[in-house]
Amino acid sequence: xxxxxxxxxxxxxxxxxxxxxxxxxxxxxxxxxxxxxxxxxxxxxxxxxxxxxxxxxxxxxxxxxxxxxxxxxxxxxxxxxxxxxxxxxxxxxxxxxxxxxxxxxxxxxxxxxxxxxxxxxxxxxxxxxxxxxxxxxxxxxxxxxxxxxxxxxxxxxxxxxxxxxxxxxxxxxxx
Numbered sequence: 001x002x003x004x005x006x007x008x009x010x011x012x013x014x015x016x017x018x019x020x021x022x023x024x025x026x027x028x029x030x031x032x033x034x035x036x037x038x039x040x041x042x043x044x045x046x047x048x049x050x051x052x053x054x055x056x057x058x059x060x061x062x063x064x065x066x067x068x069x070x071x072x073x074x075x076x077x078x079x080x081x082x083x084x085x086x087x088x089x090x091x092x093x094x095x096x097x098x099x100x101x102x103x104x105x106x107x108x109x110x111x112x113x114x115x116x117x118x119x120x121x122x123x124x125x126x127x128x129x130x131x132x133x134x135x136x137x138x139x140x141x142x143x144x145x146x147x148x149x150x151x152x153x154x155x156x157x158x159x160x161x162x163x164x165x166x167x168x169x170x171x172x173x174x175x
Contacts, residue, residue, distance in 0.1 A: 045079070
């Protein structure tokens with residue numbers, strides 16, 4: 001299954017050249033390159049509102065989980081942003097999510113692990129995760145919930161068979 005899984009459409013670099021935000025009651029687009037230079041970041045980490053609020057203000061480390069793999073790189077900076085409206089991907093059609101223009105978190109990537117089977121996860125990987133993800137069962141529920149609309153073309157069983165990616169982050173600043 002992993003070999004046939006394509007998480008992003010072929011033209012993803014063109015799609016991600018713009019990012020969309022909710023500002024007040026309207027929506028605005030920003031050129032990602034301008035955003036990238038302003039915050040000195042490699043990319044964005046998009047988080048659902050229910051998960052974003054669980055990133056406590058006093059923590060300085062955070063573990064983020066993705067399905068299958070991630071392109072995060074150790075030593076690079078990332079901006080964690082709250083999703084205002086989920087995007088969509090059914091294997092063919094892609095619609096980018098709309099992000100909230102408030103409450104960014106700047107973080108530095110400390111380490112990345114890709115293509116990890118759930119059964120191989122150790123307890124210590126959950127030490128800095130959000131309060132709703134403290135064991136393998138919690139993580140599976142969170143992954144199913146997160147990717148319910150963005151990977152609608154895959155069943156829950158297929159999503160779980162893909163494994164998980166783990167990104168360890170050091171929180172630098174909150175905006």
